[in-house]
Amino acid sequence: MTDNRIPTLGDKHSGISERLLEDAKAARSRLYSNRTLPESRPRQQEVPVLPPDVDRATFNQAIGDLKRLLGDENIEVNDKPLVDGWYMEHPNTHDAFHILEQEELVSCGTAYPASTEEVQTIVKWANRYLIPVYPISMGRNVGYGGAAPRLRGSLLIDLGKRMNKVLKIDGHNASCLVEPGVSYFALYEAVQKSGHPLWIDTPDLGGGSVIGNALDRGVGYTPYGDHFACHCGMEVVLPNGEVLRTGMGSLPGANGEDNPCWQAFQHSYGPSIDGLFTQSNFGIVTKMGVWLMPATGHQSFMVTFPREDDFEQIIEIIRPLALNRVIGNVPQIRSVVQELAITGKPRTAFYDTKGPIPRDVIRQHASKMPFGDVAWFFYGTVYGDDETCQRSIKLIKDSFVKIPGAQLKLPQDLPPGHYLHDRAKVCSGTPVLRDLDWLNWVPNAAHLFFSPIVPTKGRDARLVHELVTGLHNKWGFDSFPTWCVLGRELHYIANIVYDRADPDAKRRAIGLMREMIAKAADEGYGEYRTHLIFQDQVAATYGWNNQALNTFVECIKDALDPNSIMAPGRNGIWGRRYKNRGFEMWPSSEKAAKRIPAKI
Template identity: 40%
Template structure:
């Protein structure tokens, strides 16, 4: 049995709770030995091994079992950490926020409950992955597209609950969520929106019902356990035109997004347009050692060779047009004229034998794949953590963020590897800090760099929308308007809805009262 137990829980109480969990789900669905528990660690963490280790895991198969588990957890004050597919890598993966928590593993709850072809939605459980849903749609002959995040093994529900994004016109996953079933900490089951209407036929058709809309309260939070979620799916369009444009200079980033903004706001480019830096793009094809075997950031001479050899730009822009071919071609004239106006721009409508082009084209038409995960080979050693600040789709803001973050990456000895993804009126900047986990000094530098970036970005008005477990408290404290009134509100809600603090304590920096008082 694991030697770790939840903080503040007596060994006898923990043992009794484990026995009672087994009475609910069966002994083979309660994990207490080191080997099965090792699957709940963050394999890419910037922290040393031994951090964020669970004491046990319990894997229910439905709502009734969850209710019974919550009753036991409340009786013994056992902290639970909920996961769906457990693939939230670069942000902590399946690991708990604090060592000793018991994992509430919902991977067995992987049913696709409904696919509605007429209205374009699916109703899924927490364990459903993008690949599973994609294959199911193909198997039933559906003409609906999913919107996957880059790794196909990610969870449809989990990514939406974490405010994740994809690459089709349905790329804002929480916006495309419609209707939830949630088990509250006391075991009560709530359905949001029209699902609260007895016998409702329109749960996944509209988010709205009489009264407040609560769905957002259960995203990036620890106020309940979401057990079902509706997700809108995109009808297959009659036409699809992907494109890639390379730009020669780093400073072209400003012009790229000044041009992109009106195209996005007016939905001329309907999907999540993305500008990918040279090394992110190259890492799907080569490793760093192909061009440089020294320490510190890649020298400019090596970057120039990479761009030449692989026919890449300092920025590589992907987008797509969708719809009837005449409309696509009409809009394409506008897009091409605007985006090709930057000196040195090169347009590609196809790139043979290019895995980066291939996986981007597949993502933009709703086909999940695992190609992007190959960029982990750039350094070797597997370590990576994502820093994800938000800005407006402003060229000046994008360039300012890039210069600030690249400078700090280089100071700490890391390559800048990132991309900018534009929604409608927001822009996600994803910096991937890569390191060899076996190199303790390198891993520690990555951790220190991340913490510095959090504070420096906040000082100039850029907040993160999502983060790794290790930085949740720090980022929560950057949202400090009116002495942190927003997190005070989160804590007031937490204290009422989960007075024993059993649900994912510390998620996004939201702690139960007892843990706030001892921290």
């Protein structure tokens, strides 16, 4: 490490809260103790990597022009060594968790705008020179591609560095207005400082962008856990450089002010268009309203289950509890392997042999933990006054005792370092760092997420779980399933943890992802988000009626962005300039050559 000081929010928009600084130091120490890769390696290719169809003379002219428009200090050419860093000191040049070669998905450089007007300037510049741009909020989309552009050589627009203000917190209306560089850490601190009795909703890790996570339809764990459902109003720069506001923001307020209902009501008059700017490349969101949750009483809990085969019954019991709002948040089901990994110990502490850890070895180590020899963990939270919480906990306990050996525990029943204490913070709106610890599972750890949507039904859950587990065994990976329960459906999050210094591990991880995507889709289960290199494959699985959805989306893309300059390829949306030119990534070169998108 060249600098031993971890940035805090006082130093940098992407820094850690002061209250978590010691946790961050400990997490970094654990991660670096298990690393064999050098901090950086010499680059093998000519730098900077250029976008398609742009020669070096044109690129140099274009960059010179952009520097004159935004200032030399706000444009950075990507010609330096690539440094993977770690979560709190991540690169905005490539994917820190590179599943391909480190230099494969890289940018040509980065622009740092300070305002919506400067974003407009960049977009108009991109159209003039036909240089593709790739906007990022903070670059922490770990497991899904990080800060890497989908189209190699694109110019990153880093919105976070200079557009990181909490513009407004409305304590009466329980809402806020933020820019893309506001992390969950930063929003939490701003709300605390405001003195209003409000909660934010945070994902497992709090360093990501509030806007970025909502636009990728990420989730958190309070009753406000559906982040896009809790957004309210956007300001968007379109691919032609024009600006629009969605929802009530499209109606001007009195005397040039913002409309007073902009963060109060999600829609306007006519079509509701906000969803077009999620998981798309139709515009750059520079401001967004977010609803905050009024603070309330709460009680977190954990239920453990002794047998692998309990799984289907667990799901059947959870469904009515979730639908009837007895469980008030977005709870999680985790496997015992995840619980071993969250201790921060490397895999070798439990099993120093290749291949997935056998069940009897898992049981042996689990029996020494505070939770004992169990197979599944259910983490949930109930909300309300003490009487309401106690009544809900009793109902939950009475429901789960139908499963022999099930045990419900509260935080006070477990030692201070147990993971339940961190879940309790997350489920009451307090960001933490604890979920970094399972990355220590292998050296140079990186991960991919496989994230299909599954109905909250035991049969469906069992089918997907067995499919995923069987393929993990086939490709030689430990299965790390986490289920996020959103009432009627489950987000199945399979964590593929691999050593990014091991080419064979990368090959197997890609093979595992490709096969899981294909086989799950064959059964009718599709991913809700995915890593950059699988986006074409996943988009194509949504192929009902001869790819009607994707055809519609491409029509919108071509109408809004005729030069295909905005994030080409993101989520499988290319635009006519790049489509079918070999930039797509299919499961094999044979299928790429045949342009077969539908049945993969």
